[in-house]
Amino acid sequence: MYRNIPTNLITGFLGTGKTTTILHLLSQAPVGQRWAVLVNEFGRIGVDGDLIQAEAVDHAEVFVEEVAGGCLCCVGSAGMQVGLNRLIQSSKPDRILIEPTGLGHPAQLIEQLTGPYYDEVLDLRATIGLVDARMLNDPRYTSHPNFQDQLHLADVLIGNKLDCYTDADRSAFYSLVNAQGSAKKAAAMVAHGNLKQAYLDEPRLERIALFPEAHAFNTDTHHHHHGHEPPAGDWHRIEGAADGFYTASWTLPTDALFDPACVRQIMVFSGVVRMKGFLPSSHGHMRINATQGGWSEEALEQQMNPRIEMIGTDPLDWRTIEQQLRGCVENAC
The missing domain is CATH 3.30.1220.10 (CobW-like, C-terminal domain)
Known part of the structure; x- marks a missing residue:
């Protein structure tokens, strides 16, 4: 019986460094622990899952399951649930990290993970929200409801890729944090996904999505392809x-x-x-x-x-x- 497995969502819009951050977190996993990663891709042919499995450190056992072809919330309850159940049963993990696609709306996923089916199986802790501060002046990102709700629903807000920031980028991140008020448990800027593992154990706060009508709740309007991945070669x-x-x-x-x-x-x-x-x-x-x-x-x-x-x-x-x-x-x- 699996009970109260510590679980975290690592969210962030396109190109914010979610996979790099997960690899850094895996490098901090306690010796002998079994960590599991559920990865989602917007495209039908996955990349990140194989990369995590190949580069995961040796001192911790790492198990990876990939769900390609759209965000976990709209691949549907069945797709997410099958992948997560298979991951739990095969790995018997000490911790689970979930990486939704950069275009994913996290609200429905949080609802599933805290619902009756997983209520006693998972202990959903802080959602880590990554942002590339260089994109905070780009309306293609900042006006997108999924982008806004990723930030809103995050418990810990991280400005990743600090090594690439200008003074204006740093100021934009500080302004973003100040606009959030006291709603976040922590906020920091890091380079190369260099995230403190302690952030994972911050508590998750209950929040209501700003755009509950967005992507996660309109699954029948999407046009992802969900067939089998074509053969390599x-x-x-x-x-x-x-x-x-x-x-x-x-x-x-x-x-x-x-x-x-x-x-x-x-x-x-x-x-x-x-x-x-x-x-x-x-x-x-x-x-x-x-x-x-x-x-x-x-x-x-x-x-x-x-x-x-x-x-x-x-x-x-x-x-x-x-x-x-x-x-x-x-x-x-």
Whole structure:
């Protein structure tokens, strides 16, 4: 029987560093403990779950379950519940971390996790809300009801990517915190997801969503694709849209070598606002992680099935973008 498993949501809009933060938290897990992570992706082809499993530290046992194809709240009670139940049964965890997609509205998820089904199974503690202060002057983000409710429903508010901030960005974060009044248990700015584990044990406060009619409660109006992930090893594209954002995800050939600089140009000129994935290159296997505020490439020690996900705020010509992506294969004809 599983009772009162400490559980936290790690929320944040697109590109705020949720996965990096979870990896840092896993590095602080007490020796011998079993930590479980439930990861959600907006796109149908997941990236973050495999990354967490591959980079999780050795001194703690880490178990990962991924639910792709939309936010946990609109994949539906069944999708979330099946994934979470499987994770609990397989890992028998000492703690659970849940990472909803950046476009997820957390209200219905909180309602599910505190409802009768999980009432004695989970001990839902502080929701950690991440924000990139560089985006606080971008109305595409700040006017979005999911963005606003992610901040409103957070118990601990974290300005991540401090190493990239200007003085104006820091001031914007301070203004955000001041606007929240005394509603937060804690607020801080950090770099590289360097979050104190103690924040996880702050209590969760009961809050009512500012926009209860938003994404989580209008699940029948969304157009995510919920089929099986296509097989790795060839070109497969799956498109989706929800909440004013548009996505395309690809599995890629395992025998192709991509030029990361070429892929970066797609990010710069195509209207894509978020891109992440695993690419084989002549320099080895690479993880790419990009927002309009920055681009990073990281060499991977472990080989991953090649894949990439892109998100835009406007409908994009994914067919043309795929042609450009194919042109990034080294020695492509």
